[in-house]
Amino acid sequence: MGLVVQTMAEWKNANTDPEILFWVGSAGSFDDRAKKITRSFVKIMNHANVKFGVLGTEESASGDVAKRAGNEFLFQMQAMNNIQILNSYNIQRIVTTCPHDFNTLKNEYKDLGGEYDVLHHTEFIYELITKKRLSILGNLKNKKITYHDPCYLGRGNGVFSIPRKLIDIIGLQLIEMPRSKETSFCCGAGGAQMFKEPEKGREDININRTREALNAKTSIIATGCPFCNTMMQDGVKNLAEGSVDVLDIAELIVQSEKL
Amino acid sequence: MFSLSNSAFLIIFLLSSLLFYKNFRKIIRNIKLGGDAGVFENKRERWRNVLFIAFGQKKMFKKPLVAILHLVVYLGFVIINIEIIEIILDGILGTHRILFSPKWSSLYNFCINSFEILALLVFVACIIFLIRRNIIKISRFWSPEMKGWPKSDANLILIFEILLMSAFLIMNAADLSLQKLAHTESYLQLKYPNTGNFLISGMISSLMQGISISNLILIERFCWWFHIIGIFGFLNYLVISKHLHIILAFPNTYFGSIKPKGQFNNMSSVTNEVKMMLDPNIDPFTEPVSTSQPVRFGAKDVTDLNWLHLLNAYSCTECGRCTAECPANVTGKKLSPRKIMMDVRDRVEEVGRGIDLKGKDFKDEKSLLHDFIKPEELWACTSCNACVEACPLSIDPLSIILELRRYSVMEESSAPTELNAVFSNIENNGAPWQFSASDRLNWKDDE
Missing domain, CATH: 1.20.950 (Fumarate Reductase Cytochrome B subunit)
Structure with a gap:
């Protein structure tokens, strides 16, 4: 079944406004693993009849990587161009599957003229459930799962409980890692690390974190960030290939509801 | 008597x-050798932080x-x-x-x-x-x-x-x-x-x-x-x-950030320049030159940091909770957030001694970046905020690391080579990878 995806330009031509803009993000648009998360989230929105728009080719990198790497010029260029487009469509609410773009759009566009109500996709899915627009059957019931907090969602913006509530609603049994929530341990990708070799050290950060996740002895490692997903997946490949699935919360819901 | x-x-x-x-x-x-640290709105929440974090030692109870x-x-x-x-x-x-x-x-x-x-x-x-x-x-x-x-x-x-x-x-x-x-x-x-x-x-x-x-x-x-x-x-x-923390912990928690930890500050000096670049109606040669133009972007030395960074450094009691939580440090990299804070204090004291001896225009050959903090430390940071979360008195080592990175990138052009490639991809294709911007919606028809 194909996905129903309309661009903002198409919404505009039809003279209607969607409920929400889905900010896909660069990883969600181009990275093979992250694209699956994007598609899963769209499946959920299609299933719940959410009217959403995407910017499509009008979207550009949020600038998170540039900002955290110290390239404020490039960040602001990206931000101002994106804000111009977002404001031209009179966007109010944005949902994104990437905690980095979530943080940047929510907190860092404000000073440059872009004020939006920005949600992480787990927050939006939770809202769909509480407004009874999405019902959960929970076909994955009782499987054990551990959840890795993305830094920019959890520590960075205080979203700890909603992803856990979703895990609970699906009926999965959450086993917490020793380092979780406020004291969660980074996957190693943030601050532009995703795009460079790590500095010399005893081990890679993702290996350290994946080992902790594997020690939780679950069949699924869940996360809410395309970068965390890649890092944990690489960690699993290194330490215990095939023993555990690394999935985004959106993918869990697609599996659970057989969407 | x-x-x-x-x-x-x-x-x-x-x-x-x-x-x-x-x-x-x-x-x-x-x-005060540090620059302006902005405005400190929301006094109520700030006094609350002093009460709970400094007087009540809330974060110690982890x-x-x-x-x-x-x-x-x-x-x-x-x-x-x-x-x-x-x-x-x-x-x-x-x-x-x-x-x-x-x-x-x-x-x-x-x-x-x-x-x-x-x-x-x-x-x-x-x-x-x-x-x-x-x-x-x-x-x-x-x-x-x-x-x-x-x-x-x-x-x-x-x-x-x-x-x-x-x-x-x-x-x-x-x-x-x-x-x-x-x-x-x-x-x-x-x-x-x-x-x-x-x-x-x-x-x-x-x-x-x-x-x-x-x-x-x-x-x-x-x-x-x-x-x-x-x-x-x-x-x-x-x-x-x-041990100076017994005094400075109080102002430090008052002035500590109350924004979401993920939010990095906006450089308004850059905003002006970017606006000029993007606006075709502005002629950069006739535009009045802003007098508040900073000498440099980011920080090379302690005097490029703001006064709150320096207050942070003097407030640090070297407990090392930041370093113990730092993913880079835990996995054996050179970066230690505590060392960043200690280096800043050591350097500002050195500059202070120089000023005592030679007057306020004192300059020496040294700088915080390179002589105290090496690029290897700087670039090991994942900006995960674990150090900021761990600090019992609201010190923010990450914001100092960011300022040093800004200097490295915007003034020295000395970012790691892979990152320079990422920058040009973002500039040219609007994504950190080398994909064409016109392929942005292709995910729709995958599978």
């Missing part, structure tokens, strides 16, 4: 206060056992120091226990007993702290940056505290012994009025039987002088020690 010892006391008191004032003002001057020990030392320090009022008055006026009066002897007795119980608890807590540092060797106290002075500093503070508490208790013990002897030796009665027994020093006093009156007086006086000179000394020791 005015004797040699009053004058000596007064001189020591005034000199040590003056010295502290002078050195503390120097610290404030050094902090490690409950240490938190209780630390609370004991903190409360002991604050409460026992009430006694200093009496000691200073006695010192200046040549009196003995001036605040004691038979009229409120039970209140006096209650106060001193509370101080004594706290003093004993502080004594025990400091011994446990010494054991943790030197015998159990808690790993965060043995990182490379903790060699030399930082290690001695930590131990010295604890030994200082132990000696001060001992002097306080032995002083009271000798006093009690003299009070008992006053029953038979009436000439002692006026000088050593009966205050009632004290809990802890009472026990020590019972070990002092058989010591002659003159020796008891000697012990009492020695401990009195040792205690008060120790406190004046400690006050002046603060300015060169990590």
